[in-house]
Amino acid sequence: DQQVKQNSPSLSVQEGRISILNCDYTNSMFDYFLWYKKYPAEGPTFLISISSIKDKNEDGRFTVFLNKSAKHLSLHIVPSQPGDSAVYFCAASEVGEKLTFGTGTRLTIIP
Amino acid sequence: GAVVSQHPSRVICKSGTSVKIECRSLDFQATTMFWYRQFPKQSLMLMATSNEGSKATYEQGVEKDKFLINHASLTLSTLTVTSAHPEDSSFYICSARGFQGASDTQYFGPGTRLTVL
Numbered sequence: 001d002q003q004v005k006q007n008s009p010s011l012s013v014q015e016g017r018i019s020i021l022n023c024d025y026t027n028s029m030f031d032y033f034l035w036y037k038k039y040p041a042e043g044p045t046f047l048i049s050i051s052s053i054k055d056k057n058e059d060g061r062f063t064v065f066l067n068k069s070a071k072h073l074s075l076h077i078v079p080s081q082p083g084d085s086a087v088y089f090c091a092a093s094e095v096g097e098k099l100t101f102g103t104g105t106r107l108t109i110i111p
Numbered sequence: 112g113a114v115v116s117q118h119p120s121r122v123i124c125k126s127g128t129s130v131k132i133e134c135r136s137l138d139f140q141a142t143t144m145f146w147y148r149q150f151p152k153q154s155l156m157l158m159a160t161s162n163e164g165s166k167a168t169y170e171q172g173v174e175k176d177k178f179l180i181n182h183a184s185l186t187l188s189t190l191t192v193t194s195a196h197p198e199d200s201s202f203y204i205c206s207a208r209g210f211q212g213a214s215d216t217q218y219f220g221p222g223t224r225l226t227v228l
Contacts, residue, residue, distance in 0.1 A: 034216060043117070043204045043219035044155070089154065091217075098145065099217055103154045 023090035134205030141207035
């Protein structure tokens with residue numbers, strides 16, 4: 001049972017445009033959500049998080065939006081840069097509990 | 112801040128031998144560390160949760176006698192793959208729980224590529 005889903009395995013975006021990565025979850029008990037970026041043969045790097053009491057969190061070029069009623073979150077990257085090309089994982093947890101990861105979306109930024 | 116290191120980054124061993132992987136939180140204390148395994152083109156699979164001073168909690172399907180976890184201090188957890196077989200070849204990643212604002216966040220190590228011949 002995949003509780004966290006990233007339905008797009010890959011995404012290509014022109015440099016300078018907005019990248020939007022989507023994530024859906026099924027467990028209504030999740031109250032903390034995170035996005036990680038991962039390069040091949042490296043560990044994931046924490047990007048940004050959001051708790052369920054918020055619907056938006058912004059950090060530089062990265063913004064995470066949370067729609068609790070739809071059980072959906074998204075990561076916006078603007079403007080997209082070549083260095084953003086990587087696999088992005090969303091993750092969710094109940095506070096203090098283990099993370100459940102999505103399957104990842106490979107983002108490719110086209111120069 | 113929130114740096115997690117892993118050692119070694121890459122190891123090749125013969126079938127039947129044991130391999131130890133270290134995970135350290137360098138600038139914070141981590142009462143909880145996690146061990147993941149990643150197969151090619153797949154998501155991270157949680158193997159076990161390691162709590163300092165107590166036994167690890169293993170996920171369903173993970174053999175605790177094969178994957179020995181020790182969390183002896185607030186900055187160090189080790190994973191020992193015992194009697195390694197070629198099917199144990201994988202990318203092993205640890206993470207340590209730290210705090211990001213009011214909520215905890217897992218910070219990941221760089222991973223260890225294990226190849227069993």
